[in-house]
Amino acid sequence: MTEKKKTTIVLFSGDYDKAMAAYIIANGAAAYDHEVTIFHTFWGLNALRKDEHISVKKGFMEKMFGKMMPRGADKLGLSKMNFAGFGPKMIKDIMKKHNAMSLPQLIEMAQEQEVKLVACTMTMDLLGLQQEELLESIEYAGVAAYLADAEEGNVNLFI
Numbered sequence: 001m002t003e004k005k006k007t008t009i010v011l012f013s014g015d016y017d018k019a020m021a022a023y024i025i026a027n028g029a030a031a032y033d034h035e036v037t038i039f040h041t042f043w044g045l046n047a048l049r050k051d052e053h054i055s056v057k058k059g060f061m062e063k064m065f066g067k068m069m070p071r072g073a074d075k076l077g078l079s080k081m082n083f084a085g086f087g088p089k090m091i092k093d094i095m096k097k098h099n100a101m102s103l104p105q106l107i108e109m110a111q112e113q114e115v116k117l118v119a120c121t122m123t124m125d126l127l128g129l130q131q132e133e134l135l136e137s138i139e140y141a142g143v144a145a146y147l148a149d150a151e152e153g154n155v156n157l158f159i
Contacts (some may be wrong), residue, residue, distance in 0.1 A: 014043025023106035062128020
């Protein structure tokens with residue numbers, strides 16, 4: 001029996017289109033029976049935020065970060081042609097017309113395929129994010145855990 005191939009992705013970007021690319025690749029790799037990890041750090045953590053406001057105790061700066069960052073995968077902006085938020089609406093309309101999956105659907109599919117979704121704990125501390133504010137059934141780890149996965153990876157991507 002051969003060992004499963006491993007794919008690791010660092011999702012650093014908080015852009016809708018880049019997060020979609022990460023999840024499309026992750027779901028494709030999982031469909032090809034790869035063991036897949038997506039390590040969400042810095043702005044990539046916003047893809048894991050819950051849509052609704054979660055009341056947690058925070059300091060002033062953490063509250064400010066929370067207000068400035070998009071809440072949930074569907075609220076991310078585009079890397080190009082954002083047009084003050086109009087660009088994401090246009091791309092989502094085009095995706096719907098072509099029956100393409102949305103980012104929240106791709107995240108759900110990744111969870112169903114047992115893609116390991118990891119939130120960077122150091123970045124969570126820096127940005128004042130707490131576990132209650134993020135999606136259920138994800139893991140929490142630091143860079144050492146990601147590096148251990150990546151060291152055995154056949155495909156390692158930074159998005």
